[in-house]
Amino acid sequence: xxxxxxxxxxxxxxxxxxxxxxxxxxxxxxxxxxxxxxxxxxxxxxxxxxxxxxxxxxxxxxxxxxxxxxxxxxxxxxxxxxxxxxxxxxxxxxxxxxxxxxxxxxxxxxxxxxxxxxxxxxxxxxxxxxxxxxxxxxxxxxxxxxxxxxxxxxxxxxxxxxxxxxxxxxxxxxxxxxxxxxxxxxxxxxxxxxxxxxxxxxxxxxxxxxxxxxxxxxxxxxxxxxxxxxxxxxxxxxxxxxxxxxxxxxxxxxxxxxxxxxxxxxxxxxxxxxxxxxxxxxxxxxxxxxxxxxxxxxxxxxxxxxxxxxxxxxxxxxxxxxxxxxxxxxxxxxxxxxxxxxxxxxxxxxxxxxxxxxxxxxxxxxxxxxxxxxxxxxxxxxxxxxxxxxxxxxxxxxxxxxxxxxxxxxxxxxxxxxxxxxxxxxxxxxxxxxxxxxxxxxxxxxxxxxxxxxxxxxxxxxxxxxxxxxxxxxxxxxxxxxxxxxxxxxxxxxxxxxxxxxxxxxxxxxxxxxxxxxxxxxxxxxxxxxxxxxxxxxxxxxxxxxxxxxxxxxxxxxxxxxxxxxxxxxxxxxxxxxxxxxxxxxxxxxxxxxxxxxxxxxxxxxxxxxxxxxxxxxxxxxxxxxxxxxxxxxxxxxxxxxxxxxxxxxxxxxxxxxxxxxxxxx
Amino acid sequence: xxxxxxxxxxxxxxxxxxxxxxxxxxxxxxxxxxxxxxxxxxxxxxxxxxxxxxxxxxxxxxxxxxxxxxxxxxxxxxxxxxxxxxxxxxxxxxxxxxxxxxxxxxxxxxxxxxxxxxxxxxxxxxxxxxxxxxxxxxxxxxxxxxxxxxxxxxxxxxxxxxxxxxxxxxxxxxxxxxxxxxxxxxxxxxxxxxxxxxxxxxxxxxxxxxxxxxxxxxxxxxxxxxxxxxxxxxxxxxxxxxxxxxxxxxxxxxxxxxxxxxxxxxxxxxxxxxxxxxxxxxxxxxxxxxxxxxxxxxxxxxxxxxxxxxxxxxxxxxxxxxxxxx
Numbered sequence: 001x002x003x004x005x006x007x008x009x010x011x012x013x014x015x016x017x018x019x020x021x022x023x024x025x026x027x028x029x030x031x032x033x034x035x036x037x038x039x040x041x042x043x044x045x046x047x048x049x050x051x052x053x054x055x056x057x058x059x060x061x062x063x064x065x066x067x068x069x070x071x072x073x074x075x076x077x078x079x080x081x082x083x084x085x086x087x088x089x090x091x092x093x094x095x096x097x098x099x100x101x102x103x104x105x106x107x108x109x110x111x112x113x114x115x116x117x118x119x120x121x122x123x124x125x126x127x128x129x130x131x132x133x134x135x136x137x138x139x140x141x142x143x144x145x146x147x148x149x150x151x152x153x154x155x156x157x158x159x160x161x162x163x164x165x166x167x168x169x170x171x172x173x174x175x176x177x178x179x180x181x182x183x184x185x186x187x188x189x190x191x192x193x194x195x196x197x198x199x200x201x202x203x204x205x206x207x208x209x210x211x212x213x214x215x216x217x218x219x220x221x222x223x224x225x226x227x228x229x230x231x232x233x234x235x236x237x238x239x240x241x242x243x244x245x246x247x248x249x250x251x252x253x254x255x256x257x258x259x260x261x262x263x264x265x266x267x268x269x270x271x272x273x274x275x276x277x278x279x280x281x282x283x284x285x286x287x288x289x290x291x292x293x294x295x296x297x298x299x300x301x302x303x304x305x306x307x308x309x310x311x312x313x314x315x316x317x318x319x320x321x322x323x324x325x326x327x328x329x330x331x332x333x334x335x336x337x338x339x340x341x342x343x344x345x346x347x348x349x350x351x352x353x354x355x356x357x358x359x360x361x362x363x364x365x366x367x368x369x370x371x372x373x374x375x376x377x378x379x380x381x382x383x384x385x386x387x388x389x390x391x392x393x394x395x396x397x398x399x400x401x402x403x404x405x406x407x408x409x410x411x412x413x414x415x416x417x418x419x420x421x422x423x424x425x426x427x428x429x430x431x432x433x434x435x436x437x438x439x440x441x442x443x444x445x446x447x448x449x450x451x452x453x454x455x456x457x458x459x460x461x462x463x464x465x466x467x468x469x470x471x472x473x474x475x476x477x478x479x480x481x482x483x484x485x486x487x488x489x490x491x492x493x494x495x496x497x498x499x500x501x502x503x504x505x506x507x508x509x510x511x512x513x514x515x516x517x518x519x520x521x522x523x524x525x526x527x528x529x530x531x532x533x534x535x536x537x538x539x540x541x542x543x544x545x546x547x548x549x550x551x552x553x554x555x556x557x558x559x560x561x562x563x564x565x566x567x568x569x570x571x572x573x574x575x576x577x578x579x580x581x582x583x584x585x586x587x588x589x590x591x592x593x594x595x596x597x598x599x600x601x602x603x604x605x606x607x608x609x610x611x612x613x614x615x616x617x618x619x620x621x622x623x624x625x626x627x628x629x630x631x632x633x634x635x636x637x638x639x640x641x642x643x644x645x646x647x648x649x650x651x652x653x654x655x656x657x658x659x660x661x662x663x664x665x666x
Numbered sequence: 667x668x669x670x671x672x673x674x675x676x677x678x679x680x681x682x683x684x685x686x687x688x689x690x691x692x693x694x695x696x697x698x699x700x701x702x703x704x705x706x707x708x709x710x711x712x713x714x715x716x717x718x719x720x721x722x723x724x725x726x727x728x729x730x731x732x733x734x735x736x737x738x739x740x741x742x743x744x745x746x747x748x749x750x751x752x753x754x755x756x757x758x759x760x761x762x763x764x765x766x767x768x769x770x771x772x773x774x775x776x777x778x779x780x781x782x783x784x785x786x787x788x789x790x791x792x793x794x795x796x797x798x799x800x801x802x803x804x805x806x807x808x809x810x811x812x813x814x815x816x817x818x819x820x821x822x823x824x825x826x827x828x829x830x831x832x833x834x835x836x837x838x839x840x841x842x843x844x845x846x847x848x849x850x851x852x853x854x855x856x857x858x859x860x861x862x863x864x865x866x867x868x869x870x871x872x873x874x875x876x877x878x879x880x881x882x883x884x885x886x887x888x889x890x891x892x893x894x895x896x897x898x899x900x901x902x903x904x905x906x907x908x909x910x911x912x913x914x915x916x917x918x919x920x921x922x923x924x925x926x927x928x929x930x931x932x933x934x935x936x937x938x939x940x941x942x943x944x945x946x947x948x949x950x951x952x953x954x955x956x957x958x959x960x961x962x963x964x965x966x967x968x969x970x971x972x973x974x975x976x977x978x979x980x981x982x983x984x985x986x987x988x989x990x991x992x
Contacts, residue, residue, distance in 0.1 A: 592899040596765040601980035610766070617736025621766060639980055641929050642897035643904070656907045 005130040008039040008064040009122060010055055012046035012071035014101055021105040021114040027070065030119045034126045038062050047077050052084040059088035066090075066129045070098040070122050091134035093583060093649060098125040120662050127661035131654045135583035140628050142228030142332040142573040147172065149220055149513070152180020153199060153556060154548025154563040155337035156206050161567035163211035167574045170329060171206060172234055173216045175265075177283035178203050180339055181549075184266060184363065186370040188556055189421040190452030196282060196372065203284040215327070216285055223516050224606065226629045227543025228332045228579040238322040240290035240298070241276070245317035248286035252276045252309035252318065262294045264374075268364045271374030276309050276318075281372065290318075332579075333543045333570035336527065337563065338513055340549035343400025343408070343502040351399065351500060352471045357382065358390075358478060359471060359498045361399075362418055369425045379429050381497055383476045390496035393426060394480050395419045395437040396468055401503030401553075402440065410524045412503030412553040416443045419501040420453050423461040436462040436493070438482055446555065466491070471498060504553040517544050518604055526552045537566040543579070545570050585630035586637070586647045588623045593644040595621035599636035605629050608636060608645075668846045669715070672750075672778075675843045676711040679748045679774055688748035688776070689727050691720040696797045698786050702727065716750065716845070718784045718802045718809050721827065723937040724749055725758035728768050729896035747773055752780035754829065756838035757935035757970030758893035763840075764975055765933075767896055777841025779849045782822065782830035784809060789825050793818065829938030829951065831855040839971055857959060859952050875920070881946040882919040884912075888940035888950055889926060894933050902926070927953045932961045932978025935970035964990075 009031035013019035024042040031040040039058050043051045046069055058064055067090070069081050074097040082092035100118040108114040144167050148159045151173035159171040171178070183203070185195035207214050215234055222233035241252075253259070256274035263269035266279045273279075275295040276288050290298065290309070297303040297320060310318035342363045345353035353359045358381050360368070371377040380387050397419055401412040416439075423435050442463065444453040457463060468482040477494040484491055506525040513519065519539055520528040527550050530538035537545045545566040548559040573579045586599075590613060600608045600623060607629035610621045623636075623645055634647045646652060680688050692703040692713040700719045705711055728747060736742060751759060759775055762768045781804050789802070793811060801812040808822040823831075830836075832855055837848040863871055889895045889902070902910050902922055910925070911918045934954040941951040961967050964987045967978050 592897070594765075594767065594897050596767065596977070598765075598977055598980035601976060602982070615733065617738075617740060618733040618742045620733070641901075641979075642899060643901040652907045 003065060005036040005066050006062065006064050007034075007037045007066040007068060007126060007129055008055065008058050008062065009034075009037055009041075009068045009070065009126070010046050010051075011040070011042045011100070011118075011122070012051070012069065013042060013044045014046075014071060014105075015044065018071070018101050018105040021108050021111055022100055022118045023111060023115040024118075026115055027100075027118045027122060031068075031070075031122050031126070034123060036066075036130060037126060038064060046071050047080050052080070055081070055084055056088040059085060059090060064090070066094050066096075066132070068096045068098055068122065068125045068129055070100045070118065070125070072101040073097070073099050073103075093135040094129070094132055096125040096129040096132065098122050124658045124661040128654055128658035131657065132649060135648055137583045138581045138627065139578045140228055140581060142577055142579045143230075143330045144574045144577065145169065145329075145331045146333045146335060146570050146574060147220070147230065147232050147331045148335045148337060150174075150180070150337040150339055150548070150550070151178035151206070151214070151216070152337060152339045152548060153182040153202070154339070154550075154559045154566075155180070155335070156199075156202050157560050157563035158335045158337060158547050158567040158570070159206050159212055160202065160209065161564055162571055162574070163206075163209045165567075165571055165575075167211065167571065169209075169212045170232070170234070170331065171212055171214050172218050172220055173214070174219055175279065176217045176239070176287070176289040177279045177285070178206060178214065178216060179280075179282075179284065181363075182556060183280065183282070184268070185366050186373075187421060187425060189417040190446075190448040192421070192424075200282045200284075203282070207284045214285065217289060218327075220516060221326070223334065225330070226605075226607075226626075227541075228573050229628070230331050230334055230543065232329055232331060232334075234327050234329075236325040236327060238292075238324050239287065240292070240295070240318065240320055240322050241288045242315075242317040242319050242322075243285070243287055245315040246287045247315050247317075248278065248288065249314075250278065250288070251312045251314070252288055253278065255308040255312045257296055257303055257308055258294065262291070267367045267374045268361070270364060270367055288317075290320075332574045333545065334517065335545045335547055335563075335566045335570055336513060336517065336519070336539075336550055337547040337566075338507055338510065338550040340504040340553065341507050343406075343412075343505050345399060345500050345502050347406050348399055348403075348500075350470045351396070351468070351498070352473075352478075353500060356471070356473060356478060356498075358496065359500065361500050361502045362415065362422065363502070365422050365499045366418075369422065369429070377429070379426065383496065385476065388496065389430060389433075391430075391433050392477075392493075392495040393430070393433055393435045393497045393499065394493060394495045395423060395435070395499045395501055396480070397437065397439045397501040398467065399500040399502045400505065408503060408505065408524070410553070411443065413443070414553060414555050415501040415503055417446070417449055417452070417555065419499070420444075420456045420461075422499065424452075424456045424459060427456075427459045427461060434462075435460070436464055438464055438466050438468050438480070440465070440467055446557070464491075504549055507550070510550070513550075517541060519544070522552075524552065526550065537562055537569050543570075543573060579628075581628045582630075582632060584632040584647065584649050585627045586625045586632065586634070586645050588625060589644045589646075590622045590624075591615075592642050593622040594642055595623065596641070597621075597623065598639045598641070599623050599645050602635050602639040603630075604633065604635060605631055607631070672716060672776075672845045673711045673714055675776065675845060676705060676714055676748070677708045679776070679843070680705055680707055680711065682746075684745050685774065686743060686745035686747055688714075688750070688774075689724045690714045690750040690776075691716060691722070691724070693799070697795055697800060698789060698802065714750075716778050718782070718804055719786070720752070721783045721786065721942060723752075723755045723758060723891075723893055723939050725751065725755050725762065725893040726891060726896075726939070728759075728762065728773065729893070744772075746771070748776055749773055750776045750778055751838055751841070752778055752783070753835040753837050753839070754780075754833065754935060754937040755893075756840050757835060758937060759970075760840050760973050761894060761933060761935055761970040762896075763973040764969070764977055765894075767894075770973070774843070775838065775841045777838030777844045779837045779844070779846055780830075781836065781849045782826050782833065784825040785827040789820075792824060793820075827938065827942075829936060829941075832857065832936070832955070835971075840973065857955055859949065860956050860959060863952060863956070876916060878948045879919040879923055880916050881948055882914070882923065883946055884914045884919060884922060885945060887943045887945065891939045891943045892930075893937065893939070894930060894935070895926070923948075923950075923953070927957055930954055931957045932965075932967060933969050934958055 011024045028040040086092040098121040148155045159169045163169045218236045224231040253274040259274045260272040264271040264273040276290045292298045297307045367373040444450040466482040470481040480493040522528040547563040547566040611624045636645045688705040694701040803810045809820040811818040
């Protein structure tokens with residue numbers, strides 16, 4: 001660098017966040033004595049408008065060419081200050097943040113210690129800032145289309161919003177129909193709208209929307225590329241039914257040799273389906289699918305004298321020669337809306353879910369109570385002798401939620417209300433039954449929730465505070481063993497039916513999605529958002545957004561709100577048509593690179609490739625960084641034996657003096 | 667060893683238009699010495715030998731060749747290089763392929779199954795040095811020293827190089843031409859010295875290596891002879907940033923030797939050349955073998971066996987052990 005560094009140091013009080021544990025004036029006085037520091041100031045909130053103006057004025061008046069802000073984590077305000085110094089006319093990458101808040105004031109109690117450490121952190125920044133290089137951000141074109149993975153209510157809503165805005169959407173659904181979990185629900189709390197009635201119009205819309213290409217019974221196989229330019233590969237699984245010819249008449253299922261032999265996934269295994277099936281009557285697309293795992297012809301190679309479905313299909317749609325098909329396309333943004341799995345109640349063996357047929361889960365209750373369910377909405381159970389209407393019903397909440405013993409510390413957020421709703425629906429159908437709910441707490445936090453909970457209690461549903469320890473059988477009754485913790489009374493409650501209010505869990509197959517998109521998990525194992533408060537629908541991968549329960553348990557309104565948020569975030573690059581690529585990326589010294597490709601293997605973003613270059617007449621391979629893909633994470637650098645690949649602004653020659661200034665080594 | 671077959675094969679190989687030269691061993695200028703030879707035409711093949719004195723790993727020459735700037739318009743010489751390798755040497759070839767240090771189409775590998783070579787220092791110690799031309803041959807289970815018409819039988823264990831006692835791959839793991847029949851594998855000795863050092867406590871090991879590294883004169887012979895140390899610009903030579911000071915003292919010597927060991931983790935194929943050339947007699951093999959053993963036991967990986975393998979230092983599995991991370 002040819003110009004002499006003129007450094008300004010700005011020490012932030014952050015109210016008392018910093019100044020309570022760090023003597024900011026002393027730090028500023030100290031900074032002023034460091035080499036090349038022209039100005040050192042303190043201010044109560046450096047990120048505020050007057051704080052930023054202070055820096056900008058100094059840049060103009062003192063001709064500063066380097067700025068150090070000693071305040072919070074760069075994750076917080078680095079972009080703020082970069083923008084500020086750019087406005088004052090210096091390169092935005094001539095900024096160094098000394099983190100004296102998260103890494104200093106917040107972790108120390110003693111002001112002398114905090115001050116001494118802040119001094120060192122500032123000195124380290126002074127050592128580095130002079131060595132920074134001017135960088136320029138770049139822009140690349142963005143494809144005006146989006147991929148939505150998962151067509152539950154979150155995916156459907158996100159797809160519709162993006163499509164309505166005029167962008168092309170590819171909506172990929174793993175199962176034969178869109179609709180997801182919401183399609184299985186009977187009524188929705190607290191308003192008791194019929195779930196299907198409010199969902200099916202949206203399902204139909206997303207299939208008929210001119211901007212949506214619905215890829216049902218399909219899975220995303222590969223995702224390459226980067227924000228603005230994701231290259232997607234989707235496998236359309238063979239339905240063995242010609243999509244265009246099938247009229248959805250259902251003759252095939254009616255004539256199937258293994259008719260109604262297999263548990264219906266949609267009815268939670270309580271209803272039956274044939275090997276060729278439509279998941280549920282309102283399924284979209286209304287096209288039949290042959291399940292390769294239950295079809296006689298596909299598993300045994302033989303089905304009587306010939307498959308009956310093919311025989312009866314007047315449209316000639318049955319095609320056993322169909323094979324999986326791969327489609328490839330490019331999108332500018334991706335929304336992950338892969339949903340959840342209900343907690344597997346057999347993991348709480350004390351509740352006997354695997355042993356007693358009359359211990360059922362909340363999801364099963366949804367199907368049982370639904371008019372379109374396997375019993376047509378009649379609440380009938382078999383008590384070992386005869387089919388009866390249950391007289392005594394117990395609900396148990398927090399099954400698989402708030403329970404460290406199964407590894408789920410979190411609250412699933414929907415169980416309190418769905419249990420209240422199911423109790424209400426049961427009360428409607430069984431006016432004389434005794435219904436009680438065993439609970440730890442009732443969390444009725446949403447709009448209209450508390451009112452609904454009150455209403456259900458007034459409907460003679462008893463709420464008993466206690467977490468049952470065991471369920472066992474006595475005669476033809478189930479016994480719930482529990483302590484009523486409000487009266488400290490141990491109970492053995494004899495009932496006919498137990499409904500387990502199971503919680504929500506991350507999907508069993510979420511690891512695949514994680515690997516496809518390089519997403520991270522939060523401690524609860526759901527997908528991790530980029531920031532819990534300020535970037536709740538973003539992920540660490542630019543251009544990839546989260547919607548619905550894949551990010552954490554939530555109810556339908558929250559899911560729809562998040563889906564709309566994700567859609568609007570995803571549309572930013574699509575609408576702009578361009579994306580800005582960070583300038584802090586890895587760079588290769590091609591003169592020393594030995595082309596071993598270690599970095600290519602190491603890079604978690606597949607941002608590096610080997611290219612052949614001409615080195616004074618010789619063809620040699622060297623690593624090259626795709627700046628659009630590189631996140632500047634620096635993983636490549638320690639893997640490079642010749643030290644040829646380094647992240648800009650974090651090069652060895654920039655960070656070693658910084659470390660040295662901390663007094664770690666000389 | 668079938669010298670005739672070697673020379674016949676070599677003659678055929680060097681006669682090919684697409685071959686630049688063949689790198690092999692020849693008799694050195696005196697005594698037990700053996701020198702590398704670059705054979706460019708059929709006339710040169712008569713010099714080629716393969717004997718228990720052919721200790722050097724010639725693979726290092728593949729990457730030592732400097733790619734000097736070419737005048738504009740002049741094409742680079744893309745002809746292949748043929749190379750004689752023993753079992754251990756062949757693993758260096760494979761490891762270079764893995765790391766793209768060389769490409770398969772650039773080399774012709776002449777594999778020489780090897781019953782084990784001698785440690786020249788032991789030979790000199792036991793039988794004295796000489797300036798006269800002598801010959802050392804494989805003889806049954808041991809060796810035969812032919813000196814001034816006199817034939818001296820030498821038991822194998824008396825002069826066998828340490829790396830050969832530990833050898834698990836006496837036959838080339840890759841070759842285009844195999845000279846003679848494969849030799850029978852022997853059961854390798856225990857990891858001489860490594861377990862012994864492992865048994866010491868941290869202070870004991872530190873004391874041992876302090877003594878060893880204090881001897882280092884930083885001549886960099888170990889690095890220069892190593893077939894897998896081939897960066898054009900070694901970071902240990904760099905001045906900005908200066909990772910390692912030029913000063914020859916315990917601190918810098920240790921930094922150098924430990925850095926080199928880490929750079930070779932999962933890459934070293936245990937040819938023993940570093941230890942052989944060390945003028946200070948630092949037992950470098952012990953460091954590298956220890957590293958190799960850790961990699962083998964913890965990650966089930968052995969370098970230089972599969973040209974398609976993912977480079978160890980660049981591969982990652984979520985269940986990799988990490989109990990050694992402090």
